[in-house]
Amino acid sequence: MNVWLNFLIESLAFGAVFMYGSTGEILTEKSGHLNLGIPGIMCMGGAGGCMVLNMIGGLNLHPVLVIILGVAGALAMSMLMGLIYSFLTVTLRANQNVTGLALTTFGVGLMKVIMSKLDPTVYLVGPKKIFRWPFAGRTDALQYLGVLFFVGVAIAIIASWVLFRTKVGLRLRAVGENPGTADAVGINVTKYKYLATCIGSGISGLGGFYCIIDYMASQEAYLSLEAYGWLSIALVIFALWRPHMTILGSTVFGFLFSCSSYIANIEGITVTMAAKPLLKMLPYLVTILVLIVSSIRNKRENQPPASLGLPYFREER
Amino acid sequence: MEKKIALSMRGITKRFGSVVANHNVDLDVYEGEILSILGENGCGKTTLMNMISGIYFPDEGKIYKDGQEVVIRSPKDAFDLRIGMIHQHFKLVDLFTAAENIVLGIDEKGQHNLKAVNSRVSQIAEKYGFHIDPQKKIYDMSVSEKQTVEIIKVLYRGADILILDEPTAVLTPQEIDRLFTVLKRMREDGKSIIIITHKLHEVLAVSDRVAILRKGEHIATVNTCDATESSLTEMMVGKKVTLDIDRSDPVDPQPRLEVKGLTCLDKEGIHVVKDVSFTANSGEILGIAGIAGSGQRELLEAIAGLQPIASGQIIFTNPKKDKPVTFFHKSMKRVKEMAAKDAFHDKEGKPMRLKGMSNGQIKAQVAAGNVLFREDEVMNLRGKTPLEIRSLGVRLSFVPEDRLGMGLVGSMGITDNMMLRSYRKGHAGFVDRKKPRELAEEIIKELEVSTPGVNTPVRRLSGGNVQKVLVGREIAFAPKVLMAAYPVRGLDINSSYTIYNLLNKQKKNGVAVIFVGEDLDVLLALCDRIMVINSGAVTGIVDARTATKEEIGLMMTQTETPAKEAAQ
Numbered sequence: 001m002n003v004w005l006n007f008l009i010e011s012l013a014f015g016a017v018f019m020y021g022s023t024g025e026i027l028t029e030k031s032g033h034l035n036l037g038i039p040g041i042m043c044m045g046g047a048g049g050c051m052v053l054n055m056i057g058g059l060n061l062h063p064v065l066v067i068i069l070g071v072a073g074a075l076a077m078s079m080l081m082g083l084i085y086s087f088l089t090v091t092l093r094a095n096q097n098v099t100g101l102a103l104t105t106f107g108v109g110l111m112k113v114i115m116s117k118l119d120p121t122v123y124l125v126g127p128k129k130i131f132r133w134p135f136a137g138r139t140d141a142l143q144y145l146g147v148l149f150f151v152g153v154a155i156a157i158i159a160s161w162v163l164f165r166t167k168v169g170l171r172l173r174a175v176g177e178n179p180g181t182a183d184a185v186g187i188n189v190t191k192y193k194y195l196a197t198c199i200g201s202g203i204s205g206l207g208g209f210y211c212i213i214d215y216m217a218s219q220e221a222y223l224s225l226e227a228y229g230w231l232s233i234a235l236v237i238f239a240l241w242r243p244h245m246t247i248l249g250s251t252v253f254g255f256l257f258s259c260s261s262y263i264a265n266i267e268g269i270t271v272t273m274a275a276k277p278l279l280k281m282l283p284y285l286v287t288i289l290v291l292i293v294s295s296i297r298n299k300r301e302n303q304p305p306a307s308l309g310l311p312y313f314r315e316e317r
Numbered sequence: 318m319e320k321k322i323a324l325s326m327r328g329i330t331k332r333f334g335s336v337v338a339n340h341n342v343d344l345d346v347y348e349g350e351i352l353s354i355l356g357e358n359g360c361g362k363t364t365l366m367n368m369i370s371g372i373y374f375p376d377e378g379k380i381y382k383d384g385q386e387v388v389i390r391s392p393k394d395a396f397d398l399r400i401g402m403i404h405q406h407f408k409l410v411d412l413f414t415a416a417e418n419i420v421l422g423i424d425e426k427g428q429h430n431l432k433a434v435n436s437r438v439s440q441i442a443e444k445y446g447f448h449i450d451p452q453k454k455i456y457d458m459s460v461s462e463k464q465t466v467e468i469i470k471v472l473y474r475g476a477d478i479l480i481l482d483e484p485t486a487v488l489t490p491q492e493i494d495r496l497f498t499v500l501k502r503m504r505e506d507g508k509s510i511i512i513i514t515h516k517l518h519e520v521l522a523v524s525d526r527v528a529i530l531r532k533g534e535h536i537a538t539v540n541t542c543d544a545t546e547s548s549l550t551e552m553m554v555g556k557k558v559t560l561d562i563d564r565s566d567p568v569d570p571q572p573r574l575e576v577k578g579l580t581c582l583d584k585e586g587i588h589v590v591k592d593v594s595f596t597a598n599s600g601e602i603l604g605i606a607g608i609a610g611s612g613q614r615e616l617l618e619a620i621a622g623l624q625p626i627a628s629g630q631i632i633f634t635n636p637k638k639d640k641p642v643t644f645f646h647k648s649m650k651r652v653k654e655m656a657a658k659d660a661f662h663d664k665e666g667k668p669m670r671l672k673g674m675s676n677g678q679i680k681a682q683v684a685a686g687n688v689l690f691r692e693d694e695v696m697n698l699r700g701k702t703p704l705e706i707r708s709l710g711v712r713l714s715f716v717p718e719d720r721l722g723m724g725l726v727g728s729m730g731i732t733d734n735m736m737l738r739s740y741r742k743g744h745a746g747f748v749d750r751k752k753p754r755e756l757a758e759e760i761i762k763e764l765e766v767s768t769p770g771v772n773t774p775v776r777r778l779s780g781g782n783v784q785k786v787l788v789g790r791e792i793a794f795a796p797k798v799l800m801a802a803y804p805v806r807g808l809d810i811n812s813s814y815t816i817y818n819l820l821n822k823q824k825k826n827g828v829a830v831i832f833v834g835e836d837l838d839v840l841l842a843l844c845d846r847i848m849v850i851n852s853g854a855v856t857g858i859v860d861a862r863t864a865t866k867e868e869i870g871l872m873m874t875q876t877e878t879p880a881k882e883a884a885q
Contacts, residue, residue: 167429174410174421181408185422186393300456
């Protein structure tokens with residue numbers, strides 16, 4: 001296969017990690033909550049899924065059941081994190097940034113402890129084959145497009161459809177734009193905030209699980225998860241708060257992020273050790289560019305939700 | 318024809334903490350009528366209506382809709398009872414289209430179908446004579462269009478009782494006419510309309526009946542045809558209450574601050590201060606009366622250098638110490654002329670007319686430094702920042718209405734708050750904390766601020782103590798002009814009197830005090846002159862010793878033409 005096409009497909013597969021992360025974050029942000037706990041939630045999602053796989057490893061279950069249980073484990077763990085976040089920020093109205101950062105620190109640390117206790121031969125070797133069945137046996141980049149990659153693309157498209165084409169989406173966006181207005185027309189603001197945050201966290205957590213089991217499928221994968229979490233948050237800006245845009249955005253990010261290591265494989269290009277980290281900065285650089293361009297154009301639709309980061313409570317006099 | 322009662326309230330009471338916002342209110346609304354709720358600011362009009370629309374829940378009392386007792390706990394309950402409120406601050410999502418805002422939150426079966434919504438919106442608009450484009454985004458709309466969206470939003474939900482909170486406050490006269498036409502059409506359609514307002518002429522123009530509220534209580538409901546502007550005003554402001562505030566006569570008032578034709582625009586380009594002219598004299602308290610939001614805040618902020626000024630001048634006259642005359646050698650004639658006009662005085666302050674003196678004698682006197690004159694520094698504060706105003710040597714103090722927002726930093730102690738005025742002093746980048754600390758201790762002692770210590774965050778102090786700290790700081794600055802916006806708002810009686818006394822003391826010290834107040838009794842008892850503003854324009858300046866509450870009440874609420882007559 002053409003080396004560049006190969007590279008593109010790998011970027012697509014790699015980008016799906018961010019796609020999951022930022023689709024989840026977009027849902028949360030649309031409810032007016034900036035969840036900086038995404039890196040930690042992705043880590044915990046990965047850890048949760050791997051724990052379940054570790055437990056059922058010896059049972060020889062049907063592959064579909066393995067996938068379902070693994071996904072359920074990842075969802076449960078990350079939604080639990082989302083629930084903690086929403087309880088603190090929605091009900092107790094704690095500062096969103098502080099809460100998010102605390103969850104990240106907590107999640108990353110706990111994930112490392114959990115992962116070090118698990119057995120890669122049980123949770124990884126067998127399940128890896130199950131998750132990668134669509135292109136089993138291929139040796140080119142297509143092998144990386146596992147089950148969860150397609151699930152992720154579907155989730156991003158469905159999320160966009162829900163947000164921009166349904167009544168639920170209209171209400172959710174109203175909550176994020178102007179919770180007072182939403183409240184006045186009888187929308188249960190707290191419910192929407194909780195649901196958006198928990199479902200968003202679940203989707204992000206799946207990204208962590210996808211990264212460990214499906215895309216990277218190595219026992220060191222979890223070590224770089226936190227960095228991917230931060231990239232996911234940057235991708236939200238790149239995607240201009242539209243979930244379907246994360247499909248394109250994540251491919252660009254994946255391409256830029258991995259080009260440092262990939263370019264070296266292409267003949268005629270040498271990358272020095274010093275240049276590698278510089279090349280890894282490219283996604284952030286692009287994010288800043290997008291931010292600048294969207295700020296200059298100043299189109300209302302491309303701005304973050306108006307009440308992002310602000311706690312809401314019915315005003316008393 | 319006997320009309321049916323659509324909604325009635327019985328014995329409604331609502332408290333916020335210790336403040337009673339509504340007390341034992343009974344009110345009936347008939348089908349097919351326009352009812353005005355009239356009252357001063359803070360009389361509980363909006364609170365009462367918020368209880369019908371589900372924003373607040375009454376502490377006591379019952380609400381009946383079509384004869385049935387109902388419990389309204391949320392805006393959704395109100396919608397279900399076909400009651401809709403159009404708030405003063407529109408509750409719309411800027412990013413959505415008109416149609417999206419209108420259907421937001423409605424539980425209808427079936428697909429999210431904006432096309433159907435659009436056509437239904439157009440239908441409603443046509444029925445009542447609105448003009449609206451359902452696909453237009455809210456952020457592209459004018460204020461009047463936004464209001465239309467709000468009204469249609471309520472109608473779309475099938476409301477038959479519509480409450481409009483000060484619907485005309487933001488509209489142009491043409492837009493108001495259009496709104497009234499629409500309201501009358503709705504009345505003919507059998508809907509009950511309640512408008513909250515304090516504009517008398519609108520009450521008379523559009524409503525069938527008027528309910529008057531005063532200090533949270535329902536005073537009376539009268540038929541509009543039986544009411545006149547003065548009868549309504551009387552019910553609205555009530556009988557005069559005598560207050561025990563010492564008021565001394567102004568001593569030697571000199572023009573200190575002269576505002577000429579001041580005009581300010583807000584973000585939308587609407588006039589918030591319209592061609593305001595007045596003079597604040599030293600040793601005098603000038604009161605500013607007006608319905609809240611008539612431009613008082615913007616006016617004071619414009620003077621303080623915090624609000625951009627569209628046109629007009631702010632002339633500050635800074636009194637200077639006596640100076641010996643030095644310019645006689647240029648023109649002896651001019652010296653004589655000025656002397657004849659009492660421009661000069663001797664060291665005891667007695668006027669020197671230099672009459673009957675020869676040129677030589679005058680020269681001798683001048684050379685000896687016996688002929689003094691007072692040179693007032695006159696400067697224009699227009700377009701200057703607060704810092705520039707201060708560096709000009711203009712001692713202007715401003716006690717803003719938002720104490721913890723603009724006046725003080727809530728999370729800092731008293732000492733640190735004192736330093737907000739003096740942080741530029743000190744050496745080599747280090748601030749001088751000693752003097753502010755002394756000042757803080759002095760204020761605590763002098764004004765009897767009850768606080769655990771100078772470093773307790775001021776946010777934790779009670780409202781009265783916060784205000785004492787703020788006023789104390791501004792007074793310590795030895796101002797020539799002291800502007801105080803609602804300085805006693807939310808304060809108990811004792812703290813209020815402390816503030817009145819402080820202001821009176823400043824007046825005696827020759828400070829030009831500008832006092833923005835809401836309680837007419839206080840304004841009449843405390844001030845020397847009262848300037849009344851109405852929608853950003855001055856409707857008159859009256860003598861506080863002779864003016865009556867009704868007179869001021871009328872000036873506050875009437876529209877342009879009659880108000881101008883009253884001012885003359």
